[in-house]
Structures are given as C-alpha cells and as structure tokens.
Amino acid sequence: MASYHIETYGCTSNRGESRQIEQALREGGHYPADGPAEADVAILNSCTVVEKTERNMLRRAEELQEQTADLIVTGCMALAQGEEFDEAGIDAQILHWDEVPEAVLNGECPTVAPDTQPILEGEIGILPIARGCMSNCSYCITKFATGRVDSPPVEENVEKARALVHAGAKEIRITGQDTAVYGWDDGDRKLPELLDRICTEIDGEFRVRVGMANPGGIHGIHEELADVFARHDKLYNFIHAPVQSGSDDVLEEMRRQHRVEKFREVVAAFDDRLDYWTLSTDFIVGFPTETDADHEASMELLREIRPEKVNVTRFSKRPGTDADEMKGLGGTLKKERSKEMSAVKREIVGEVHENMVGTTQDVLVVEEGTGDSVKCRDGAYRQIIVQHADEYDLSPGDFATVEVTDHQTMYAFGKPIST
Structure with missing residues (x-):
C-alpha cells in the first residue's frame, strides 16, 4: 500500500481524470496523504493551455520533486510536451492518466480490505472474490496488510455477481490480490469454475473483466482458464498477468512464483485458443539486483511477446520489505532503463491500435x-x-x-x- 498526493490543474476533463485515478488508487488499497511531504508518491495532473501555464507546471513539478520520494506527471502537458520535464532535469515518470494507478501500485498486488463488499458504480460492478495472496514477493508491502488468501465459496461469489447484474451492472470487474489463486486455500484453484458459472447461470447482457492474476497463479490452470475464455462471449478476452522481469535471476531475487518460461506457456495457451485478445503485463525496471544483461532480457521478452497493454514501473523501495535492505540502483540508471522500455512499449501499443x-x-x-x-x-x-x-x-x-x-x-x- 502507498500514500499518495494528487494535484490537478486545468479543465473539467483533467479533474474528472483525477477523480478516476483516485478511485482506482482507493480500490487498490492506497490512501491519500496529508501533503506531498508525507506521500510515497506525488501525482501532478498537468495543463498546457498557455506558455505561462507550462512554466507553472515545470516549477510545481520541481517543488514536488523536492518534497516526495516519487513523482508522476500526467495530463495534457505530460502527453504533449513530456520532454520538457526531462530537459528541466525533473526526475518524473511521464504517464497517460490511466497508467497512473498501475505505476503507483509499484508491482504490488491490489489490497482488498476484510470488509470489502461488491460495489456498483454506474454501470460497473466491482466484485472482490477473495482477500490475500499466496506470494511472498521481496518488494511487496501489501502482504503485511492482507495475509494469505481467504476465499469465499464459489456459490457466494456467484450470488454476489447476480445481485450486481440485477442492480444494473453491465460490466462486472473481478478483483482480488491475485485472482488466479482464488480457492487455493481450499486446496483447489477455482477461478475457471467461478467464471464459467457466472457466465452460464446469470441471465442478462453483461460483460466480465478478470483482474490481476499472477503468472505463477495462472500456470497450472492456464489451459483450463483459456478454455473458459474461449467458451464465453460474456468474458472480455483480457488477462492482466504481471511478469515483472524477463530475467529468471531477477525473478528469483523478487521471489516471484514463476519464471519466464511459465509466463510464455500462459501466453501460448491464450494465443492458441483466442484469435483476438489482450495481454496486459507489468515490468519493474531497476530492481536492486538488475544488471544490464537482466534489463536486456526484459527488453527482449517485451519485443518477443508484444503485449497489447504494458505498465512500466521504476522500482521503489517499500519500508519493511526485504528489498528495502538491498543496495539500490541509481535514479539516473532506472530512469534511462524506464525510458528505453517505455519507448518500445509505445511502439507496440501504438501498433496494436493502428491495426484496429x-x-x-x-x-x-x-x-x-x-x-x-x-x-x-x-x-x-x-x-x-x-x-x-x-x-x-x-x-x-x-x-x-x-x-x-x-x-x-x-x-x-x-x-x-x-x-
């Protein structure tokens, strides 16, 4: 979990985007800080309507950089003139606004509180199917808040989904720290069964999006899960499987439950069964033990797999985690690696949308x-x-x-x- 500070400048559109960023952050278990100095990350939603505004944005970014550990700049100036922040010596991640929540997540699992209940927001129903995970990642602070996976019965989650649809939900978002390990605490991963029953037993016209599922959790049920996706049009053909690195050495230091080949096998199962689908994945750039060769392995995996959605996050230490004790890489090196990977990401994602x-x-x-x-x-x-x-x-x-x-x-x- 992280504390955040967000500042918004400009038009009503920017304010609306900031509200959606905050909504996603709160859903992920993050919380607002009293100010930038108390925040783990500061978010500047920028405007660029006139030259004076640009100067104000650069000045404010410099001030925020001095007050907080990490700075993210989004909004109009970030997207139209992002290079100006770099030229001004501002060490910030320049992101599209809908990439911000994943960047703040910093590779960690989202946090579901013990008393979290389904939420209906407009046409979107949010259904937390379990709390906790089965991982022990060396960089993740979320595990201290959530513990091991605790899965309600399939029938209970089906009824919650039914209630959301009857209340007007047209899109159900399945969420959890790691949706792939749902049911693992009972000795059997039950995500395929849950999705199959939601799609077959609930009447109505709606769609279902499955939230983050770690590759280590998916592997072992990846073929069964891909079969369920292939059977049901109500399921968005979308999975979010964060690989985090293309280097097995780094994955071991991260204590991830998968290695690169397992990730490839997960992707291959969906490629085999679905003609049109989206793979969303994450990379953490600049983990303390990441060498030049490790970074290049991540770049090669990105170019090979070519995921349709990519979140690139610079490693940031979290207090109390094992990775917090590691000697970190310099900020300049992390920034350079992040820029290189983000450039390839934009090329890939742009090509995806051009082909549409x-x-x-x-x-x-x-x-x-x-x-x-x-x-x-x-x-x-x-x-x-x-x-x-x-x-x-x-x-x-x-x-x-x-x-x-x-x-x-x-x-x-x-x-x-x-x-």
Missing part, C-alpha cells in the same frame, strides 16, 4: 468521456472512444457496433454503424 483501424467491433459503453464522448470496451477490453455520443444516442450501459476510424497510442476512436 478499419475493423468492426462490438462494444459496451462503460462510462462518460470528455465533452460529448463515451468510453467503450470491445471484446478484448480495448478502449474505443466514440465522439458526439448524443448524435448516436449512446450512454453508459449501451451495447453498440462501431467501426474503428482512428487511434492514438493508448486507445482507438470509433463510429457507430447500423447492423
């Missing part, structure tokens, strides 16, 4: 966007923005068919078509 242009996708409208736009998710959970939504009478909860007309690096644009 001209295709037709069935989508679910999940939330309002900026101005008169809506954010949609296609069958592989890729984000498609529909502009001028009022003209098409589209609002959250609607299903539609769109033609993908354009893209930016992180998402695509679509136009509804008649079917």
Whole structure:
C-alpha cells in the first residue's frame, strides 16, 4: 500500500481524470496523504493551455520533486510536451492518466480490505472474490496488510455477481490480490469454475473483466482458464498477468512464483485458443539486483511477446520489505532503463491500435468521456472512444457496433454503424 498526493490543474476533463485515478488508487488499497511531504508518491495532473501555464507546471513539478520520494506527471502537458520535464532535469515518470494507478501500485498486488463488499458504480460492478495472496514477493508491502488468501465459496461469489447484474451492472470487474489463486486455500484453484458459472447461470447482457492474476497463479490452470475464455462471449478476452522481469535471476531475487518460461506457456495457451485478445503485463525496471544483461532480457521478452497493454514501473523501495535492505540502483540508471522500455512499449501499443483501424467491433459503453464522448470496451477490453455520443444516442450501459476510424497510442476512436 502507498500514500499518495494528487494535484490537478486545468479543465473539467483533467479533474474528472483525477477523480478516476483516485478511485482506482482507493480500490487498490492506497490512501491519500496529508501533503506531498508525507506521500510515497506525488501525482501532478498537468495543463498546457498557455506558455505561462507550462512554466507553472515545470516549477510545481520541481517543488514536488523536492518534497516526495516519487513523482508522476500526467495530463495534457505530460502527453504533449513530456520532454520538457526531462530537459528541466525533473526526475518524473511521464504517464497517460490511466497508467497512473498501475505505476503507483509499484508491482504490488491490489489490497482488498476484510470488509470489502461488491460495489456498483454506474454501470460497473466491482466484485472482490477473495482477500490475500499466496506470494511472498521481496518488494511487496501489501502482504503485511492482507495475509494469505481467504476465499469465499464459489456459490457466494456467484450470488454476489447476480445481485450486481440485477442492480444494473453491465460490466462486472473481478478483483482480488491475485485472482488466479482464488480457492487455493481450499486446496483447489477455482477461478475457471467461478467464471464459467457466472457466465452460464446469470441471465442478462453483461460483460466480465478478470483482474490481476499472477503468472505463477495462472500456470497450472492456464489451459483450463483459456478454455473458459474461449467458451464465453460474456468474458472480455483480457488477462492482466504481471511478469515483472524477463530475467529468471531477477525473478528469483523478487521471489516471484514463476519464471519466464511459465509466463510464455500462459501466453501460448491464450494465443492458441483466442484469435483476438489482450495481454496486459507489468515490468519493474531497476530492481536492486538488475544488471544490464537482466534489463536486456526484459527488453527482449517485451519485443518477443508484444503485449497489447504494458505498465512500466521504476522500482521503489517499500519500508519493511526485504528489498528495502538491498543496495539500490541509481535514479539516473532506472530512469534511462524506464525510458528505453517505455519507448518500445509505445511502439507496440501504438501498433496494436493502428491495426484496429478499419475493423468492426462490438462494444459496451462503460462510462462518460470528455465533452460529448463515451468510453467503450470491445471484446478484448480495448478502449474505443466514440465522439458526439448524443448524435448516436449512446450512454453508459449501451451495447453498440462501431467501426474503428482512428487511434492514438493508448486507445482507438470509433463510429457507430447500423447492423
């Protein structure tokens, strides 16, 4: 868990994005600090409307850098003129706003509180299926708060999902520290059974997104799980399996429960069964024992697997963890490695969305966007923005068919078509 401080400048759109960042951080178990000096990470949601504003953003970034351990800059100036922060000597991660929560997570599992219950927010139902994990990662502080996995019965979670759908949920987000080890405490990993029963036993038109599942947890049920995804259109063809490194030596020092070959086998199972799907994965750059060769192994794995969504995080120590006692790498080296990996990531993700242009996708409208736009998710959970939504009478909860007309690096644009 981490404490955060967030500052927002500019328009209503930026304020809305900050609210969504905070919502995701709170869902992950993070909490707001009293100010930047007390925060593990500071987030600057920037504006760039005029030159004076740019100067103010750079000055404020410098101030925040002096007050907090880690700085993330997002928003308009970060995306349009991110190089100016680097040129000003500001050591910050420059991220698209929807990448911020994963970066703050710092490779750790999200935290589900003991009394966490399903939540309905608009058209989105959040269903925590278990608490705790089976891992003992050397860098993760979350385990101190959550302990070992504690899994309610499958029937109980199916009924919770049913209640969310009956209450109006069109998208159910399955969450947990590690969804893949659901049921492990009872001697049997039950995620495939849970997903199969939600899709077959609950009436209604809705979609299901599975939250973070560590490769070590998925491996062993990866073929069965991929079969479930292939059977059910209600499941988004999307998995978030954080590999964290392409080096087995680093994975061992991290005390991850998988090695690179197991990760490859998980990916291969889904590649074999699904024609159109999204792999989301994470890399931690600059772990204390990471050598140049280890970093290059991560770069090679990224280029080989080419995941459709990638979160790149610079290693940051957490108090009380074993990795906190390790001699860290210099900030400049971590920054250089992060920039190199992020450049390849943008190339890969941009190519993914470019290849979507001209295709037709069935989508679910999940939330309002900026101005008169809506954010949609296609069958592989890729984000498609529909502009001028009022003209098409589209609002959250609607299903539609769109033609993908354009893209930016992180998402695509679509136009509804008649079917």
